[in-house]
Amino acid sequence: FSHHDSLILQHEAGSLMLEGSEPGGLSIYLSLVAKSQEAAVEFILKITNADSISHSIAPGFVFDAAIGKWGDGVFVSGNNSILRDTVLTAGQINTPVQIWEKATGAKGIGGEISFLTGDPEKVVIANWLDIQNDILPEYNLSTLRDLYDLVIKMYWPSVQLDANSDHEIRWKLSLIEPDFSSKAFMRWD
Numbered sequence: 001f002s003h004h005d006s007l008i009l010q011h012e013a014g015s016l017m018l019e020g021s022e023p024g025g026l027s028i029y030l031s032l033v034a035k036s037q038e039a040a041v042e043f044i045l046k047i048t049n050a051d052s053i054s055h056s057i058a059p060g061f062v063f064d065a066a067i068g069k070w071g072d073g074v075f076v077s078g079n080n081s082i083l084r085d086t087v088l089t090a091g092q093i094n095t096p097v098q099i100w101e102k103a104t105g106a107k108g109i110g111g112e113i114s115f116l117t118g119d120p121e122k123v124v125i126a127n128w129l130d131i132q133n134d135i136l137p138e139y140n141l142s143t144l145r146d147l148y149d150l151v152i153k154m155y156w157p158s159v160q161l162d163a164n165s166d167h168e169i170r171w172k173l174s175l176i177e178p179d180f181s182s183k184a185f186m187r188w189d
Contacts, residue, residue, distance in 0.1 A: 074150065108180065
């Protein structure tokens with residue numbers, strides 16, 4: 001959003017909401033809803049076109065895994081731990097995906113991401129430093145770059161949003177049973 005002062009942050013018991021609108025009729029509603037009985041947080045992004053003409057939109061999320069105390073996380077799709085810069089397209093994403101504290105040995109704490117309104121078209125798994133100022137779906141991939149500070153960029157397919165209509169994306173991050181199966185477990189900090 002070009003006018004950050006137009007964003008409104010609100011909260012209720014168990015929820016955070018961010019609302020904003022851009023000149024030209026597009027507005028967003030982003031909420032994080034705690035699902036305490038499920039040990040989960042649901043992410044909801046609703047984009048509304050209040051304009052009199054249609055607009056093409058491509059929704060996306062940038063998610064910093066930051067798992068554990070100062071932890072970085074490991075992205076797991078199917079049985080594959082991803083340890084280097086990776087871009088997954090729709091057919092390569094084995095859902096639900098998981099995020100763990102460590103890739104080998106006892107994995108530590110973890111979470112599972114479930115896509116509630118359809119899988120993303122593209123998932124970029126990279127380091128925060130390489131992505132922090134780049135919100136575009138294109139990514140300068142380097143298969144030589146090891147992951148040390150996990151960030152996940154998720155992009156859904158572009159849709160035509162007709163006048164006076166909206167589009168919603170929902171996904172959920174659920175805590176899963178931690179794995180402290182080894183006799184010793186060490187965090188880097």
